[in-house]
Amino acid sequence: MNSRQQQKEQRRQLILQAALDLFIRKGYGETKIADIAKAANMSMGLLFHYFESKEKLYETLIRIGSEKLKMELNFAEASPLMIFQYVTEDIFQTINANPFAAKMFVLMENAQHLDTLPSDIKEMLAEANTLIAKSIPLIEEGQRLNEIREGNPQALAIAFWNSLQGIAQHIALQPNAPCPKAEWIIAILKK
Known part of the structure; x- marks a missing residue:
């Protein structure tokens, strides 16, 4: 895997981890996509590059x-x-x-x-x-x-x-x- 692919996979894992933390602490309904982007320290646009919606991430x-x-x-x-x-x-x-x-x-x-x-x-x-x-x-x-x-x-x-x-x-x-x-x-x- 080249460094660009590794970086993409690391970001994807970071998003999954941030979302998982929020989903178990706040619940699915109370977690907003903006919360996940903030917890992953990235823009919502970049997050949407990896997952098209909160539902798809879940x-x-x-x-x-x-x-x-x-x-x-x-x-x-x-x-x-x-x-x-x-x-x-x-x-x-x-x-x-x-x-x-x-x-x-x-x-x-x-x-x-x-x-x-x-x-x-x-x-x-x-x-x-x-x-x-x-x-x-x-x-x-x-x-x-x-x-x-x-x-x-x-x-x-x-x-x-x-x-x-x-x-x-x-x-x-x-x-x-x-x-x-x-x-x-x-x-x-x-x-």
Whole structure:
């Protein structure tokens, strides 16, 4: 990538970061495109060169978040409980190393509650619920192997994923907060 392309990509990332910060602090409706341009330290004209509207900018962030949610929960030779352990460790490592990732959890959760989003964005957001659905057979297998506690598999999946969601949101909004240990979250599932 040449220096001009690098500069364009850096500006694009700066806009995305500024918009993400504003969207999670002020909300989508209260964030104005002028606020984003000011936070990114650029003119509105330059911002529009990268994103044609606030809606397109928001949609880009939702697409980024949705891609991250498309994780597969199958690791070769790993037991169901170890798969949840790996996922937890990976998420905690990511949100500790990259504040943008933690903030995406907040954005994705907030976006779930907006009625005004286009249907294609709502479909992308539905991917979050598939993680719970994908987890149910894995929990059932772990229960069969006697490594995951008894209980409703869907309820256990909800408890697990919402714990991760809440922790990521807290760290996004309180960056100096300590991150819990992965095994504390795994205790939700462990027999």
